[in-house]
Amino acid sequence: MAHGPRTPFDNKIVEWVDSRLPVFTMIQKEYGVFPTPKNFNYFWNFGALAMVMLIIMIMSGVVLAMHYTPNAAMAFSSVERITRDVNWGWFLRYLHMNGASMFFIAVYIHIYRGLYYGSYKQPRELLWIFGIIIFLLMMATAFMGYTLPWSQMSGWGATVITSLFSAIPVVGKTLVMWLWGGFSVDNPTLNRFFALHYLLPFIITAVVGLHVWALHVVGSNNPTGIDPKGPQDTLPFNPYYTIKDMFGLSVFLIVYAILVFYAPTLLTHQDHFVPFNPMVTPAHIVPEWYFLPFYAILRAITFDLNVYLLAAGALIGVLVYQYCWRKTPDARIAPHAPKLIAAAAIIGLPGFALAFLKDIEALKGIIDHIPLQGFHIMEAKLGGVLAMFGAILMLAVLPWLDRHPVRSGRYRPWFRIALGGFVVCAVILGYVGAQPAEQPWVAIGQLATLYYFAFFLVIVPWLSNNEPVAVLPNSIHEAVLAEKK
Amino acid sequence: MTDHSIPSHDVPADAARRDFLYLTTGAVAAVGAGVTGWTFVDSMNPAADTLALSTTEVNVSAIETGQAVLVTWQGKPVFVRRRTADEIQAAKDVDIATLRDPQADDARVQAGHEQWLVLVGICTHLGCVPLGTKQGEPKGDFGGWFCPCHGSHYDTAGRIRKGPAPKNLLVPPYAFSSDTVIKIG
Numbered sequence: 001m002a003h004g005p006r007t008p009f010d011n012k013i014v015e016w017v018d019s020r021l022p023v024f025t026m027i028q029k030e031y032g033v034f035p036t037p038k039n040f041n042y043f044w045n046f047g048a049l050a051m052v053m054l055i056i057m058i059m060s061g062v063v064l065a066m067h068y069t070p071n072a073a074m075a076f077s078s079v080e081r082i083t084r085d086v087n088w089g090w091f092l093r094y095l096h097m098n099g100a101s102m103f104f105i106a107v108y109i110h111i112y113r114g115l116y117y118g119s120y121k122q123p124r125e126l127l128w129i130f131g132i133i134i135f136l137l138m139m140a141t142a143f144m145g146y147t148l149p150w151s152q153m154s155g156w157g158a159t160v161i162t163s164l165f166s167a168i169p170v171v172g173k174t175l176v177m178w179l180w181g182g183f184s185v186d187n188p189t190l191n192r193f194f195a196l197h198y199l200l201p202f203i204i205t206a207v208v209g210l211h212v213w214a215l216h217v218v219g220s221n222n223p224t225g226i227d228p229k230g231p232q233d234t235l236p237f238n239p240y241y242t243i244k245d246m247f248g249l250s251v252f253l254i255v256y257a258i259l260v261f262y263a264p265t266l267l268t269h270q271d272h273f274v275p276f277n278p279m280v281t282p283a284h285i286v287p288e289w290y291f292l293p294f295y296a297i298l299r300a301i302t303f304d305l306n307v308y309l310l311a312a313g314a315l316i317g318v319l320v321y322q323y324c325w326r327k328t329p330d331a332r333i334a335p336h337a338p339k340l341i342a343a344a345a346i347i348g349l350p351g352f353a354l355a356f357l358k359d360i361e362a363l364k365g366i367i368d369h370i371p372l373q374g375f376h377i378m379e380a381k382l383g384g385v386l387a388m389f390g391a392i393l394m395l396a397v398l399p400w401l402d403r404h405p406v407r408s409g410r411y412r413p414w415f416r417i418a419l420g421g422f423v424v425c426a427v428i429l430g431y432v433g434a435q436p437a438e439q440p441w442v443a444i445g446q447l448a449t450l451y452y453f454a455f456f457l458v459i460v461p462w463l464s465n466n467e468p469v470a471v472l473p474n475s476i477h478e479a480v481l482a483e484k485k
Numbered sequence: 486m487t488d489h490s491i492p493s494h495d496v497p498a499d500a501a502r503r504d505f506l507y508l509t510t511g512a513v514a515a516v517g518a519g520v521t522g523w524t525f526v527d528s529m530n531p532a533a534d535t536l537a538l539s540t541t542e543v544n545v546s547a548i549e550t551g552q553a554v555l556v557t558w559q560g561k562p563v564f565v566r567r568r569t570a571d572e573i574q575a576a577k578d579v580d581i582a583t584l585r586d587p588q589a590d591d592a593r594v595q596a597g598h599e600q601w602l603v604l605v606g607i608c609t610h611l612g613c614v615p616l617g618t619k620q621g622e623p624k625g626d627f628g629g630w631f632c633p634c635h636g637s638h639y640d641t642a643g644r645i646r647k648g649p650a651p652k653n654l655l656v657p658p659y660a661f662s663s664d665t666v667i668k669i670g
Contacts, residue, residue, distance in 0.1 A: 156613065160634065163612035178526075182535045183559040184607075192529065279555060279562050281613040285634050299635055302649050304585075359647070374582070379651040381610055437636035437648075 030216050035234035036241055037222035039480050043117070044220070044241075045248030046110040052249060053103035054208065058201050060096040061145075068148065070194035072187035075150035076275045094264035100142050101267050102256045104290035107135060111395070115419060118407035119221040125399040127214040130207055132396045137204045139291070144197040146272075146288060150190060153269050155276030156285050158185045158193070164298075167382040184278060224479045225408025226472055233476040284436060292433030293426050297391050299437055300449040301384035304376035308351025315344035324462035356446075387449065394456040401456055403464040411470040418459045425451045540670030542662065545601070553618045555606065558669045562606035563657060564618050564630070565667065568641060572628060573599055576642035586653045590642045593656050603659050603667065604643040608632040610650035615639060630654070 006025050009015040018024040067086050069078040082089035111131070114120055120128035147158045162179050166172040181188030219228070228234050235241070259266065265273075267289055271282045287295050319340055322329035329337070350370045357363050378386075394401075409416045425448045432445040473479035497503065541558040543565055548554055553566035568576075576590040594602055606614050610632065616622040617630035617639075625631030625638035627646045632639075637648030644653040659669040 156634075160611040160613065163610075166612075178530050180531075181529055182531045183538070184561050184612075186535075186560055188532070188535065278560065279557065279614065281616075281633060283633050285613065299649075304651075368583070374587075380649045381651050384649065437634075 030237075031242075032236065032238045034216070034237040035228065035231070036220055036237045037228050037233060037476055038235040038240075039222050039224060039476050040220075040241065040244065041223055042244075042248055043109070043113040043223075045245055045252075046106045046113060048245040049249060049252050050103060050106040050110055051208065052252075053099060053106055054201070054204065057096065057099050057103060058205070060092050060099065061198070061201065064092055064096055065198060068194075070148070070191050072150060072190050072276075075148060075190060079149040090264075091260070094260045096145075097268065098256065098259045098264060100145065100288070101259070101290065102252070103138065104142070106252070107138065108290070111135070112423070114221075115398075115422075116409040116416075117221055117223055118225050118402070118409065118412075120399045121225075121402065121407050122399070123218045124214075124221065127211060127218065128399060129396055130211040130214060132392065134204055134207050134211060135395075136392065137200055137207065141197060141200040141204065142288065142290070144193040144200070147190065147193045148197060149272065150276045151272045152274045152276055152280075152282045153272040153285070155185055155278060156281055157287060158189060160285055162189075164385050164388075167379070167385045169382070186278075221407065222476060223408060223410060224473060224476055225406065225410070226476055226479065229475045286434055289430065289434075292431075293429035294388050294391055294433075296429040296433035296445045297449050297452065298384045298388040299433070300442070300445045301380050301387050302437075302442060302446075303355035303383075304380050305378040305383055306351050306354050307372050307375055307377065308347050308349075309355060310351075310377050312344045312348030312351055315340055315347070319344070320458050320461075324458050324465070327465045387453075391452060394453065398456065398460070401464075402460045404467055405469055406467075406472065411472055412463075412467060414467040415460075415463050418455060418463065421451060422455045425455070540668050543667045543669065544665055545667055546665035550600070552620070555618050556669070558605075558657060562614050563669055564602070564604045564606045564643075564654075566602045566604075566618070568600050568602055572641040575628060576640060576644075579640065579642075579644075585645050585651065588642075588644060588653055593642045593644070593653070595661070598661060601667070602641075602643060603656060603669065605655040605657050606630075607655070608634065608637055608650055609645065609652035609654065610635055610637050610648070615654070 006018070006022055009018055009024060014024050064082065067078065067082045067089060069075055079093070082093050084090070086092075114128065114131070143157070143161055147154045162176055162185065165179065166176045168175060177183070179189070180186065181192060222228075269286055274282075286292075318333070319337065322333050322337075333340075353363065353367050354370060354373055358367055404412065404415070406412050409419060428448045429445060429452065432441045432448065435441040473482060538559050541556060541563070543554070543556050543563075545554075545565060545567070548565065548567045550567050551569045551572075553564055556563050556565060573590070579590075581587045581589055590599075606618065608615050611634060613632050613634035615625075615630035615632040615637070617624040623631045623633075625647075627638050627640035629639040629641045629643060629646075631637070632648065632650065635649050637650035638646050639650075639654055640646050642653075643656070645651070657669050659667050662668045
């Protein structure tokens with residue numbers, strides 16, 4: 001890394017090390033004098049906060065592992081023993097348990113920051129993708145960690161999530177047996193989940209290393225989204241942002257401490273304190289809060305994909321491509337657009353009726369006469385799984401869906417409204433995910449899921465071509481001075 | 486200037502031999518890596534002792550008509566239900582063309598033992614245990630079972646009627662050892 005000319009250090013020991021391996025030069029370059037845009041707001045704290053949470057999780061996790069027994073017969077009591085008998089065990093457990101929530105809070109705000117200020121855009125696409133990989137690894141780690149206390153929620157959560165893979169055609173069942181190491185979620189499953197739960201954080205650490213490396217190659221984005229043009233636009237990282245991060249960290253840790261000391265089980269379901277019983281499913285299997293929006297998307301697909309919906313979807317896809325993804329629609333297609341819309345509506349109607357209106361008694365007489373209804377392109381189960389993973393894939397491909405030249409949401413009033421709607425939808429999905437699978441929650445979840453995907457596949461591409469390009473300030477410096485007036 | 490008689494970009498005389506050695510060595514290494522990798526992957530499959538979990542025998546003489554019991558087979562819950570005449574009739578009366586996973590009632594019970602319904606009690610959606618076996622539990626809109634996780638309804642033959650599950654509840658392999666004992670597995 002730091003291969004350039006090296007300034008000698010005054011301290012002899014530091015100099016001895018640095019002349020052999022220039023770590024001090026690297027720290028000085030990347031965290032001391034590193035030129036950082038001078039206009040960061042507090043949204044820029046959350047990357048550092050997430051990093052601190054990763055360190056706290058690994059440290060508390062290593063100590064907890066010294067007291068934990070990954071065996072189906074003993075896991076639950078070993079966790080109870082940690083809470084009751086091990087010195088400071090209650091503290092370490094609640095630190096780790098609520099740490100997962102705080103980690104996800106930091107990461108969700110960090111992702112929102114990236115969305116709002118366009119941090120995913122050129123040249124930060126790879127940096128962004130590393131971030132999404134970290135997010136996926138975090139979800140896997142959190143899920144397996146939740147299994148370890150071997151409670152009702154642990155065992156049944158593990159059952160529901162591993163069973164997702166049975167939706168994969170042909171190999172699904174074999175794959176799930178391989179994941180379980182048996183015929184159901186049992187001791188072999190717990191053993192391997194513990195091994196992986198211990199391993200994955202170190203892989204996350206490695207990907208965080210790549211994420212930070214990529215960041216230090218292209219430099220940080222900033223609230224204006226304008227690249228720094230010279231020294232008047234930047235500040236050295238130390239002391240300006242070390243101090244700002246420390247302040248943010250103090251506030252963040254106060255919230256964390258309140259959770260750990262005053263409400264350690266606030267975010268945890270009661271069934272997480274009941275030992276796992278493979279013969280009895282709890283009345284409501286609810287994942288941890290940070291998975292709820294994705295769980296709601298999984299459950300939103302309650303219908304099999306029928307031929308009508310597929311055909312109508314293909315027609316709508318053509319229209320979306322022509323009118324949203326392209327700047328101007330193809331001249332050969334444009335004159336036929338009204339016909340295409342009409343065709344999509346006519347073909348889509350029976351599909352919509354089969355998918356959503358089947359349970360309405362009054363319409364039963366009509367719906368039962370729709371032909372080809374036994375013919376399913378894709379079962380609801382696979383559809384739900386694809387939608388859930390697709391929801392995360394959307395984030396990963398966002399740099400290529402959003403081609404608008406302006407980076408920051410500060411100068412994109414239209415995008416800002418669409419993104420606001422996206423956040424509202426995510427919150428609604430989170431709420432729906434915690435509700436039983438009944439109306440009106442199913443319908444609300446379906447509408448929110450529709451907006452979630454429309455945001456990425458329709459609205460953002462359309463805005464890329466149609467949102468007016470604002471006149472941007474000449475530099476960060478100028479933008480900061482303008483704010484002062 | 487020195488005179489080099491063989492320029493560096495010239496093809497060596499034994500090129501074919503080198504290519505052969507390169508490809509065969511590579512192929513052997515790839516097969517070796519693949520075989521070794523497979524042992525790692527396959528070690529995660531169910532072990533011999535797990536697979537050896539044998540059959541389960543159930544004495545059904547104590548089950549009254551209209552009642553059901555929950556037994557364990559290969560670590561999985563199994564429902565054994567003694568159906569009433571009405572329940573059997575309801576299961577037979579369904580037009581199977583309207584079912585998501587079309588199957589006649591006859592195909593899900595054994596001839597001569599129509600009152601006995603034996604099912605693996607795992608929802609085909611995401612693996613929860615549906616309610617409806619114990620008295621007082623909700624049996625769903627079709628009098629069979631109801632899965633509380635994502636709202637799948639099963640009828641009195643254990644067939645999926647409503648909700649997200651794609652398949653009927655699985656009928657495990659079983660045989661009547663006598664009139665009152667069922668051997669599952």
